[in-house]
Amino acid sequence: MKETREVTYKCGHIRPRKVDLDNLEEGLAYYLNKNCPSCAFKERHAAEYSATPEERAAEATKAAAWCAANGCCKLVGSEKQVAWAESIRYKFISANVADLQKLVDDGASQEILDKANALINERKNNSDVKWWINRRWSKAMLHDVAALTE
Numbered sequence: 001m002k003e004t005r006e007v008t009y010k011c012g013h014i015r016p017r018k019v020d021l022d023n024l025e026e027g028l029a030y031y032l033n034k035n036c037p038s039c040a041f042k043e044r045h046a047a048e049y050s051a052t053p054e055e056r057a058a059e060a061t062k063a064a065a066w067c068a069a070n071g072c073c074k075l076v077g078s079e080k081q082v083a084w085a086e087s088i089r090y091k092f093i094s095a096n097v098a099d100l101q102k103l104v105d106d107g108a109s110q111e112i113l114d115k116a117n118a119l120i121n122e123r124k125n126n127s128d129v130k131w132w133i134n135r136r137w138s139k140a141m142l143h144d145v146a147a148l149t150e
C-alpha cells in the first residue's frame with residue numbers, strides 16, 4: 001500500500017511523497033540519498049546559479065562581443081533581457097559554429113554544410129529575446145548542427 005508521507009531528502013528539504021508502506025525503510029532511504037527536485041535542478045545548472053552579478057555581466061559582455069564579431073543581429077528587448085539572451089545565443093551559436101568546423105574537418109557533404117550554414121545564419125538573424133530565453137535549457141539546440149549528419 002502506498003501513502004503520502006513527508007520524506008527528507010539528502011539536501012535536508014522535506015517534501016510529501018508517495019511511499020510504499022511495505023517497503024517504508026527502503027523508500028525513505030531512497031530519498032535520503034538524493035537531492036530534492038529543486039536542489040537537483042540547481043545542481044545541474046550550478047554555473048548559472050553560482051555566478052555573481054559581476055560574473056554574469058562579464059559573461060554577457062563577452063557574449064555580446066562574440067556575437068557582434070560573428071555577424072549576429074542586434075537583439076530587441078529590455079537591457080536585462082538583451083544581456084540574458086546574448087549569453088544564451090552565444091552558448092548555442094558558438095557550440096554550433098564549433099560543430100560546423102568539425103563537419104568541415106570531417107569532409108561533410110556540401111549539402112550538409114549548406115544546411116548547417118543556413119541553420120546558423122537563421123539563429124544569427126533571430127533578434128527575439130523571448131525566443132532565446134524560452135530555449136535557454138534546450139540540450140538539442142546545442143548540437144543540432146552536429147545532428148544534421150544523423
Ligand SMILES: [Zn+2]
Pocket residue numbers: 009011012013035036037038039040
Ligand atoms: Zn533540496
